Amino acid sequence: MSTWNWVFAIFFLISVLCSVTLSDSGPIAQQKLDQVKDLPGQSFNVDFAHYAGYVTVNQESGRALFYWLTEAVQDPASKPLILWLNGGPGCSSVAFGMAEEIGPFHVDKDGKSVYLNPYSWNNVANLLFLDSPVGVGYSYSNTSSDLMSNGDKRTAADSLEFVLNWLERFPEYKGRDFYITGESYAGHYVPQLSQAIVRYNKANAGSPINLKGYMVGNALTDDYSDHVGLFQFMWAAGMISDQTYKKLNDVCNKESFIHPSSECDHMTDIAYQEMGNIDPYSIFTPPCSTNGITKRLLRRWHNVGQIGQSYDPCTEQHSLVYFNLPEVQNALHVYQSNSKSRWETCSNVVGMYWKDSPISVLDVHQELISSGLRVWIFSGDTDAVIPVTSTRYSIDALNLTTISPWRAWYDDGQVGGWTQKYEGLTFVTVRGAGHEVPLHKPKQALTLVKSFLAGISMAPFEQVIEPRASALEEVSGF
Ligand SMILES: *[C@@H]1O[C@H](CO)[C@@H](O)[C@H](O)[C@H]1NC(C)=O
Numbered sequence: 026m027s028t029w030n031w032v033f034a035i036f037f038l039i040s041v042l043c044s045v046t047l048s049d050s051g052p053i054a055q056q057k058l059d060q061v062k063d064l065p066g067q068s069f070n071v072d073f074a075h076y077a078g079y080v081t082v083n084q085e086s087g088r089a090l091f092y093w094l095t096e097a098v099q100d101p102a103s104k105p106l107i108l109w110l111n112g113g114p115g116c117s118s119v120a121f122g123m124a125e126e127i128g129p130f131h132v133d134k135d136g137k138s139v140y141l142n143p144y145s146w147n148n149v150a151n152l153l154f155l156d157s158p159v160g161v162g163y164s165y166s167n168t169s170s171d172l173m174s175n176g177d178k179r180t181a182a183d184s185l186e187f188v189l190n191w192l193e194r195f196p197e198y199k200g201r202d203f204y205i206t207g208e209s210y211a212g213h214y215v216p217q218l219s220q221a222i223v224r225y226n227k228a229n230a231g232s233p234i235n236l237k238g239y240m241v242g243n244a245l246t247d248d249y250s251d252h253v254g255l256f257q258f259m260w261a262a263g264m265i266s267d268q269t270y271k272k273l274n275d276v277c278n279k280e281s282f283i284h285p286s287s288e289c290d291h292m293t294d295i296a297y298q299e300m301g302n303i304d305p306y307s308i309f310t311p312p313c314s315t316n317g318i319t320k321r322l323l324r325r326w327h328n329v330g331q332i333g334q335s336y337d338p339c340t341e342q343h344s345l346v347y348f349n350l351p352e353v354q355n356a357l358h359v360y361q362s363n364s365k366s367r368w369e370t371c372s373n374v375v376g377m378y379w380k381d382s383p384i385s386v387l388d389v390h391q392e393l394i395s396s397g398l399r400v401w402i403f404s405g406d407t408d409a410v411i412p413v414t415s416t417r418y419s420i421d422a423l424n425l426t427t428i429s430p431w432r433a434w435y436d437d438g439q440v441g442g443w444t445q446k447y448e449g450l451t452f453v454t455v456r457g458a459g460h461e462v463p464l465h466k467p468k469q470a471l472t473l474v475k476s477f478l479a480g481i482s483m484a485p486f487e488q489v490i491e492p493r494a495s496a497l498e499e500v501s502g503f
């Protein structure tokens with residue numbers, strides 16, 4: 026070999042070494058490592074890829090958020106990306122969103138296997154589930170005091186950091202149509218994260234986040250409206266006495282939902298005693314067991330109202346078994362050393378020590394509506410935790426102009442619920458659904474997300490949603 030050839034060979038070797046090193050440690054290589062092959066107890070094949078793992082959102086404290094991405098069943102490259110958030114504060118999007126609501130993998134009764142949810146929203150979009158903030162689900166912080174200092178502001182900032190860092194690992198989603206959805210206390214998270222993104226995008230030209238809109242269901246929105254609507258719903262459904270109704274209005278209306286006074290707490294306990302052993306998250310379906318009442322009251326009202334908690338503690342129990350299995354945690358790339366000794370569907374510590382929680386997010390909605398985002402609010406109308414009446418009062422407080430008046434919408438020839446279209450906001454109720462709409466009415470929930478993504482109103486009669494209809498609607502403003 027000539028000297029020249031030696032130089033060439035060494036140069037070649039160095040560049041190969043460099044590229045190997047880069048691809049081994051770079052974000053794209055991490056994407057490959059995050060791919061989930063098979064889940065324990067999965068007896069069927071799936072046509073979509075899915076990925077799970079951690080994204081660091083704060084290096085100094087060592088905060089990392091756990092995500093699970095399930096791509097769309099068909100042609101994921103052409104489908105939008107939906108981020109789903111559960112509430113609590115403290116409840117896991119894996120436990121609820123994935124395992125019993127919109128996700129493709131639902132956990133079986135034995136707690137050891139999964140089955141395919143035919144109404145999964147990954148029929149129409151790529152789904153990104155995020156356990157947020159730290160201390161929730163598999164998400165963690167290496168600074169243990171972080172778990173006791175969570176609040177709305179840091180949750181939004183960390184979630185924005187998550188989205189930006191996640192897009193480095195999944196660059197194929199940069200610039201993709203992006204939507205944020207969630208329920209319950211995510212009525213705070215979803216608009217707050219949307220606001221953080223809109224502000225980030227204004228300050229950073231060429232931002233990779235192409236946020237198009239957001240949708241929240243049975244969402245905590247405005248503490249005053251939510252309280253007035255809640256007590257009215259409890260009273261009108263015949264669950265509480267006239268006297269308790271009056272006292273609740275006297276004592277609680279001006280209180281914070283997440284940090285109520287002890288008088289309001291006490292009054293709420295009385296209301297729950299009057300209601301008896303029903304499931305407040307779904308008032309017309311049976312609760313899991315008849316002996317759980319004391320525990321439920323304590324958990325719900327003394328531990329800062331776990332608004333995101335499942336309506337059916339039995340369903341929740343299956344997840345509790347499954348996601349604690351070491352083989353499941355291995356399959357999902359959960360760091361054993363960092364995860365808590367026991368995985369929980371909702372973290373009491375996170376909920377109990379929750380810091381900042383503004384009494385209203387109506388101002389955030391207003392800012393985002395005027396920024397031109399697509400904003401939809403839905404409500405399962407048999408929920409007595411954040412009922413349809415609460416959401417109606419909240420929307421009313423926004424003083425929006427009505428574009429299309431209140432009317433029924435249909436699904437399979439049945440009234441699926443009611444809807445009203447305002448300037449900049451669409452409201453949809455889902456008839457007979459509780460707090461977790463996709464759990465109780467999975468088919469109607471899929472119809473809802475299809476309409477939301479297409480940007481067209483819920484069907485006024487039996488009709489198929491065609492992409493062409495969406496273009497028509499934009500022209501006519503219907
Ligand atoms: C947390 O600490 C562990 C052990 O030192 C480390 O492996 C991990 O990378 C840290 N996590 C973050 C997000 O910094």
Ligand SMILES: *[C@@H]1O[C@H](CO)[C@@H](O)[C@H](O)[C@H]1NC(C)=O
Pocket residue numbers: 387422423424
């Ligand atoms: C809505 O209108 C009422 C009455 O005019 C007003 O008091 C309130 O501040 C308005 N709300 C918003 C969010 O603009």
